[in-house]
């Protein structure tokens with residue numbers, strides 16, 4: 001393959017309204033403010049990526065504004081400084097910039113999409129995916145009543161989702177989960193705490209073992225490994241780390257200390273596809289199941305998540321639900337649909353979904369062209 005010469009990058013700033021508010025213990029989202037990143041080569045081909053940072057730095061240190069600043073002032077110049085022989089080079093080129101993984105992942109993902117399109121292969125094939133369809137779960141934000149939550153779960157099980165992920169926090173955990181387990185005795189259920197607990201809650205968290213949960217996601221401090229290892233020794237339920245894992249090195253630390261038994265991989269959180277693949281391979285070596293976490297993405301980000309979820313160690317359903325679960329209309333065509341709890345991936349080159357330009361331009365609030 002000839003090298004990729006990046007001629008232009010366009011940052012399409014987007015604002016899309018979520019169909020229903022998404023509440024966690026750290027905030028409620030009504031809309032998503034993000035960038036669709038378009039990387040254009042000198043032959044005029046385009047690859048697409050999507051930033052996943054929120055407007056405030058509550059999930060990681062990044063925000064929509066820091067993504068914009070770091071992409072425009074540091075990462076795009078690095079991308080354009082010399083030809084790219086293979087997308088795996090991009091994360092190494094970006095290493096001179098500390099952290100800012102979501103900014104890096106959006107640009108690196110667009111280069112991966114561009115590369116796969118130039119090669120005439122799907123992104124899944126380009127990264128070594130082995131599956132044509134992926135199992136899908138659904139994440140449900142905190143609801144105003146248990147009745148509403150139970151009705152929502154019933155709807156999702158009717159739609160065939162393979163598991164439900166429920167948000168928990170102190171005062172909104174055991175009772176609610178007991179109600180859910182009573183109504184759905186065999187449903188695969190996981191809980192995401194977004195760091196709402198500390199080791200002082202150990203005895204309380206041990207009560208969750210009675211519920212036969214698939215996992216408890218990130219119960220403790222967002223950057224902790226030691227206390228999670230202490231907690232995991234006391235729990236039968238597997239701990240899954242999300243916010244703690246930003247790099248391959250973090251994954252190595254977590255596995256060495258026994259901080260978790262499952263890892264959620266999000267390309268945006270770890271800096272892109274190349275790092276995600278390295279973490280995936282490490283987890284495969286240590287028999288740690290992984291799944292693809294979600295960031296309330298629009299269709300481009302969702303397409304990248306689906307491609308990564310075709311790697312073999314992604315053995316658990318991901319937060320890659322249908323477009324219609326989030327958006328009245330998505331910016332890709334066709335939209336992502338879920339049948340029988342699975343998404344069947346498109347075979348077309350690259351991310352496999354086309355941009356719906358009418359809708360992208362309808363939801364676009366700004367456009368920055370960087371030559």
Ligand SMILES: O=C(O)CCC(=O)C1=CC=C[C@@H](O)[C@@H]1C(=O)O
Pocket residue numbers: 024059138139192194242293294295296297319320321
């Ligand atoms: O994208 C989805 O469907 C799930 C999103 C989701 O659960 C999360 C997104 C971002 C931060 C958290 O609230 C939570 C997570 O921790 O995985």
Ligand SMILES: [Mg+2]
Pocket residue numbers: 192194217218242243293
């Ligand atoms: Mg999480």
